[in-house]
Amino acid sequence: MARISIEVDGVGYSDDVEPRTLLVHYLREQVGKTGTVVGCDTSNCGACTVHLDGASVKSCTVLAVQADGHEVTTIEGLATGGELHPMQQAFHENHALQCGYCTPGMIMQSIDLLHDNPDPTEQEVRDGLEGNLCRCTGYQNIVKAVLAAAAATPTHSDAAAGTGRSGGTA
């Protein structure tokens, strides 16, 4: 067993884990963050995507011990003070989810995508979500939601960047 200290969704945890424990299993089974889910065992599907120190990772490819001393944000830590994160709101308003199983990972990856590229083209959104699989939506409304979230968030470089897009959240 190894002792780790991790901040998850703003709360500090110190736990003993087996060295082989994956971060996703630690989050689900020891911290109780069952909003983050497992969809495959080959790091293809991205359902388990969380943020590690603000950047997206597939939590099935990170050992819990590797997250020692770091901050993890899960889908459950996004909404603050009863307010949905703009990306959560955009997914809702654009019908970007059906069964919802891929949704936590998809939202976490989408936030990271806009962090890296605040004003993406449709193709850049599609390429940026390549590591997250969805079987229900056909992706069209997910892409629409990400573009809408980008349009709703003024960027430093071009505050008017989103004016030409449809499906905004205003």
Added chain:
Amino acid sequence: MTVTEDRPTTEVGSSRLRKEDQRLITGRTRWTDNITLPGMLHLAMVRSPVAHAKITSIDVDAAKASPGVVAVFTGADINDEQGSLPCAWPITEDQLAPPHPSIAVETVNFAGEIVACIVARTAVAAKDAVELVDVEYDDLPVVLDMAAAAEGGDLTHPDLGTNVSATWVFDSAEAETGGNVEQAISEAEVLIERTFRQQRLIPAFMEPRSVVCDPTGEQTTVWSATQIPHILRLMLALTCEISESKLRVIAPDVGGGFGGKLQVTPEEVVTLVVSRRLARPCKYTETRSESLLAGHHGRDQIQKLTLAAKQDGTVTGLKVELLADMGAYLGLVTSGIPILGAFMYNSIYKFPSYRFVCKNVFTNKNWTDAYRGAGRPEATFAIERLMDELAAEIGVDPIDIREKNWIKHEEFPFSTVAGLEYDSGNYEAATAKAKELFGYDALRAEQRQRRDAGDQVQLGIGISTFTEMCGLAPSRVLGALSYAAGGWEHASIRMLPSGKVEVITGSSGHGQGHETAWSQIAADRLGMPFDDIEILHGDTQVSPRGLDTYGSRSLTVGGMAVVAAADKVIEKAKPIAAHLLEADADDLEFSAGRFNVKGTDSSVGLTDVSLAVFAAHNLPDGIEPSIDAEATFDPANFSFPHGTHLCAVEVDTETGETKIRDYTCVDDIGKVVNPLIVEGQVHGGLVQGIAQALFEEAVYDDAGTLVTGSFVDYLVPSAADIPHFTTGRTESPSTTNALGVKGVGEAGTIASTPAVVNAVVDAVRHLGIDDIEMPCSPHRVWTALQTASSGADTPRDKTMVDDNADPSHNAQVSDGSGAEGFTGQGGLG
């Protein structure tokens, strides 16, 4: 975050944002694998690595001694309790089926079959111990090729004496729904003969299957990631000989199904049996590899087709000779899947004669069963590919050849050669709208230009004018097809004293948006606010009657049950309202949630009546103090959505790479309850159909090992693989239900596969290619191009794929006759 807004005057038809989203976007979800119970044990399965063998010994001692392991069970250990997994659809009286144990007892019949079950205190400990079980196998001949299996040779199940499970025939001459197809073939001016392979697919829902059983207490509670909690309860009771009343099945949040969770699984039975044996709650959650290996597969058919026509393009007959690979066993509806296609080969067309013969064949592979569309995508692919081939053969536009043969809108209702009555549709309108949205004529012009210029990248245009039968189903029809159950659906409505409403539905949504759509229907019917309506489902104790969700049935059957229950509520409330208003019930009219005395301003709200019956202080003499109601709706007919799908594909003739440039579809699903949800269903359906055309295939090697056993090899497309879709609708209301609605859940999947393959073939037809086998991978397309340019003579009847020889890269190529094809200048006079 929630803004109160004016309620639309009618809910039905409005793009309401979904109620169910809030928990799903915030991670407040109840997936089965999230459930933990005090004292809960964890299961892991030991699975056969070989496809066909006798089990000679199983040594579980080391596994039992492994830390944390509580017990290990083999098939022999639970054979008295596990029963045989059910097949609810014996398609013929003499259908053959082997016993189907959840844990194999004497032989294993496909790679992935369970041979032992580890029970441990943690999931990790259970998985660790799997490696410690030592099973010895005595290999048996492996049967993999369904065509060879149908002819005899090695047997999947020697005790049955044959690999053929059943042969099912429909003949329009015998059924008196049309003429004799052999006569049509013998008199044909044009004969199109093709053999198509429907490759094996995997449903690949995103949530792996999971089951939790809690045997503590008087009832055993089963949570399962299932589409069918009601059917599962009945079948678990019958299979394990447990009183049905002692079982409660709950489908909590379920992460997609697509037919893949329409099953009674070995894992469910084992978890139930083991938890009862140990008197402890038990959980089993599969890995993705196990899901791909052992969750049932779909499709896997070989279609030999003969289309007879006149020189002017009028089709005179269609003969279908089908081989369907059952895999090693019959699952819940395995044998009936090809039969669901039998009624759809004639599609939207007025064929005068039709014959369908299907042989269901056993092989040593995972069993097949329902996957989105279930029989109808296969049929639609076959006929839509054939119509393109007929058009090419006689040199006319593929849309014109369809129009020549399709049912005109004024000819509805129309009795088809397959014996169905289509209630409504307008193929002309949908096609005209699709052509306009797509820019059909301009794309044809560009295609001509690129062909003339000999461009490396060629443009192909594919068409699919589909219909399908869905909304399963009129119970009498299911009975006539020997299906074991009916096709009704149930709903009940509880009018709460606070003015809120609970609608309990027997259909069991898992992503479709039932909670939103049902609220819209009930809101309109009862005149109540959308937000005051709560939808309860997926728990046999809450919703005691139901037949669950599959076959695009929820709205057309389950939604209609909600309508019927709401109407009963109003009827029950009426005499009480009259009493409260001191009026005659005949003088009341119900509108916008209130009973009004006609011609006066005197009225009482339905919620006032709810409170009045709760108090029961002041009711008419002898009246029951309740306005709650329930209804069971059995549809009078299937529903027949249709649409025209157009696809433009660019094919690189040097590399074989295909790229969808445009995809436009116009679907007619009758009246629409929620356009937002409908569009989402179409998008998702399209991608699953496109995936069959271009990406996905479950491949077994020579030994019967699944080589596409992870998402590395089984190519579920990502956002980067998929184009933007242009969607539109026309509206021909169903005439067989009060909502005027038709199913939409499977439409996109059924329609899109032939549209894409027709486009790929169309792009290279002028180079001497008239078919490419699915999935149309770059390698297959490239091989077809190479073979065509080398002038190799590969008669198409002999190019049927041996999927053991080269599982993912076969191309089926014609001899190059009729290579010119259509380039836009023809037409039918």
